[in-house]
Amino acid sequence: MSISDISDEVGVALRTLYVELRRGATGKLDQNQRPAYDPVLAQRTYQENIRRRGSGPKKKGGQEMTPDRATRRKRRRIRLAIRRTSALAAAIAFFFAWGTIGAIETDAVSLVEGTVRTFGLLFIGTGFAFVGGAFRNPTERRSKT
Numbered sequence: 001m002s003i004s005d006i007s008d009e010v011g012v013a014l015r016t017l018y019v020e021l022r023r024g025a026t027g028k029l030d031q032n033q034r035p036a037y038d039p040v041l042a043q044r045t046y047q048e049n050i051r052r053r054g055s056g057p058k059k060k061g062g063q064e065m066t067p068d069r070a071t072r073r074k075r076r077r078i079r080l081a082i083r084r085t086s087a088l089a090a091a092i093a094f095f096f097a098w099g100t101i102g103a104i105e106t107d108a109v110s111l112v113e114g115t116v117r118t119f120g121l122l123f124i125g126t127g128f129a130f131v132g133g134a135f136r137n138p139t140e141r142r143s144k145t
Contacts, residue, residue: 023045023046087128089128090132097122
């Protein structure tokens with residue numbers, strides 16, 4: 001019986017069976033010259049992996065993340081969210097300024113009032129664009145400390 005037949009019979013993915021076979025491999029060959037499988041070893045390895053995994057956040061390599069690293073990671077996510085929100089606010093301010101210019105052209109708003117609104121919105125939009133990272137040089141990198 002092949003491994004694909006077994007996966008169809010049991011109803012699991014082929015990769016799951018290969019992971020299980022690797023987990024229970026003894027390093028020896030059975031009577032048919034195939035890698036020997038020990039279910040007790042597979043279960044023990046599985047339980048050790050769960051115990052070693054723990055419950056805290058992880059970094060590459062399976063080591064636990066230090067609180068300092070977790071804090072930096074959280075701050076980086078917050079900064080990214082602020083940048084995205086600021087970029088959206090800058091775009092909205094631009095469209096409002098564009099609408100104000102349209103209102104000036106149709107005489108819905110006086111020229112002085114429209115000019116003040118337009119420059120105010122462009123100033124606000126530029127500030128949001130700055131916070132959003134529109135004026136950053138992508139080649140400049142902060143040094144890691």
